[in-house]
Amino acid sequence: MADNPEIGRRILAAGIATNCHDLGEGQPVVLIHGSGPGVSAYANWRLTMPALAKRMRVVAPDILGFGYTETPPHTRFSMPLWLDHLIGIIDALDLGRVHVVGNSFGGALALALAAKAPERVGKLVLMGAAGIDFPITDGLDMVWGYEPSIETMRRMIALFSYDQSRATEELATLRYKASIRPGVQEAFSALFPAPRQRWVSALATPEAEIAAIDKPALIVHGREDRVIPPSNAERLFRLLPRAELHMFGQCGHWTQLEHADRFNSLVGDFLAGAA
Numbered sequence: 001m002a003d004n005p006e007i008g009r010r011i012l013a014a015g016i017a018t019n020c021h022d023l024g025e026g027q028p029v030v031l032i033h034g035s036g037p038g039v040s041a042y043a044n045w046r047l048t049m050p051a052l053a054k055r056m057r058v059v060a061p062d063i064l065g066f067g068y069t070e071t072p073p074h075t076r077f078s079m080p081l082w083l084d085h086l087i088g089i090i091d092a093l094d095l096g097r098v099h100v101v102g103n104s105f106g107g108a109l110a111l112a113l114a115a116k117a118p119e120r121v122g123k124l125v126l127m128g129a130a131g132i133d134f135p136i137t138d139g140l141d142m143v144w145g146y147e148p149s150i151e152t153m154r155r156m157i158a159l160f161s162y163d164q165s166r167a168t169e170e171l172a173t174l175r176y177k178a179s180i181r182p183g184v185q186e187a188f189s190a191l192f193p194a195p196r197q198r199w200v201s202a203l204a205t206p207e208a209e210i211a212a213i214d215k216p217a218l219i220v221h222g223r224e225d226r227v228i229p230p231s232n233a234e235r236l237f238r239l240l241p242r243a244e245l246h247m248f249g250q251c252g253h254w255t256q257l258e259h260a261d262r263f264n265s266l267v268g269d270f271l272a273g274a275a
Helices: 041-045 079-092 105-116 138-144 150-160 169-179 184-191 197-202 207-211 230-239 260-272
Strands: 009-013 016-023 028-032 057-061 098-103 121-127 217-222 243-248
Touching: 009 079, 016 041, 016 079, 028 041, 028 079, 028 105, 041 057, 057 079, 079 105, 098 105, 105 121, 105 207, 121 260, 138 150, 150 169, 169 184, 207 230, 217 230, 217 260, 230 243, 243 260
Parallel strands: 028 057, 028 098, 098 121, 121 217, 217 243
Antiparallel strands: 009 016, 016 057
């Protein structure tokens, strides 16, 4: 495991042994990954972390239920539980006020943090974000209902990407193997059991609370996203009083991978700029 790039440092956060990447210096930014099968902070942010770490301190944890973070037996997953874990990470590393970048599920968690604990948040970046109520897409239902096989993983990667050449056998095999590590599928299947529309709602912050978030916010979305609808980004843009919106064309759910250089530049400039 020592040569596995998905393994960072081990910290105790809210009583949970948590896998966390921590690199760079300066103003801390916390990167919160999405909820796909086999996901980890490294898998989600591997092209983002080194770019942002040139300008600030980057912390990218595996949130409870995902990656290489401990999942205690009989855990009942919920937004309050994930929020407690995220705050525990911030406290364990003594980060103080942080910028937050959230992808998909991570966007919902970032929104919840900004709404419930605004004193902990500087700026907010929401990429392909959940966090508001919407009719579940076929794509998201497929992601949350994943049953392990290389073929299913290949179709999942194709779903995430506009550029279908990304759905390679190598990537499908790597993510499939990550999804079948001991205990991983058991934990994943407990995250969002059917009927899954209720979990979209459970991740949502009330619109009145979103409208009260007085933080600079950058909303990023792929126009061809088939997992989280682009209309989410437009709704968040209307709700958040200090928001700006960037929509990438020819881009699916993986903006940070499909348009890595432009995404890193856009987010880095936004976070480094004056509030």
